[in-house]
Amino acid sequence: MTGNHKDKSITRRRALAVTGGTVAAGGLAVAGYQAAFADTATTTAEEATTASASASESSGCMTLMSSVTEGPYYLDGALVRKDITEGKSGVPLTLRLTVVDATDGCTPVKGAAVEIWHCDAWGYYSGYTTANPGGSAPAESEDGSTADDNTYLRGYQIAGANGVVKFETIFPGWYTPRTCHIHVKVHTGGQKEDGTYEGGKVNHTGQLFFDDSIAEEIFTLEPYSKHSGSYTTLDDDMVYDGGGASSGLLTLKAVRKKDPSKGYKGFLTVAVDPDAENTGAGSGGGGGTPPGDAPSGAPGGTPSASASSYGVRP
Secondary structure, rough: EEEEEEEOOOOOOOOEEEOOEEEEOOOOOOOOOOHOOOOOOOOOOOOOHHHHHHHHEEEEEEOOOOOOOOOOOOOOOEEOOOOOOOOOOEEHHHHHEEEEOOOOEEOOOOOOOOEEOOOOOOOOOOOOOOOOOOOOOOOHHHOOOOOOOOOOOOOEEEOOOOEEEEEEEEOOOEOOOOOOEEEEEEEEEEEEEEOEEEEEEEEEEEEOOOHHHHHHHHOOOHHHHHHHHHHHOOOHOOOOOOOOHHOOEEEEEEOOOHHHOEEEEEEEEEEEEEOOOOOOOOOOOOOOOOOOOOOOOOOOOOOOOOHOOOOEEO
16 A cells, blocks of 8 residues: 655665665664763673574574565665765664674674665666656755765665674655665675775675554654655555565664654664675565666666766676
């Protein structure tokens, strides 16, 4: 079923993507807008507890979900950084992902590089800022931010000994015909170089998803409400297969239950096979390749001229 969001702005089209192979989920609550981006929210003790909990779920994480398409808006050269917002406005989202080895008792994967990318509140991706997100939305240039049109809402984080990475971003918007989502890749074997991540291989490509009731409430807020049109729910999405956490559905906890504008925390554990390789380019597993995985007027997998220095995969 599709929810019709009239007079509701959605400036977020790309959301960090986490792959299949997700096996355990949980949430953490914090107080206040600043806490949503606080660096001290996670203690060593909490991380150790997470790693222990992941190991106890070994029977579940041994089953990996199929990889899904990376979509047409992937760009090489994303920066290694925790905060990927670059001033883009939206509801704060702190994303905490734990990468574990599904072939070795769900032990944390130290050094795994997790890469995410997603649209802004109106459905625009960096590198593709003229692609029409569907419905009615202001031009991306009208958001008033100083974000770099080639790099916003894209980034890497490299896991420590506990397999944990954290990102500070915003709740993604939507674009036709997709539900709200974040893309994700898990890399191993490479290294940080010149501010990005080089070498190694992609072990998994997937997408993260959001509960419909939470997404629809957020889309009534500014700046999302300036994007009106038909929003695709999880049941009608062409990629999400209804498997809950194992299919990438995030567990979300509001910073303030009575005020969703203050932000959310999302948590998920991702089980991968470090010996496997799946870039997601041209792959249609886990729900099939979306027809373009793009809104009408999309550039057909070609980035804007200003993004030509960032290689794009078909």
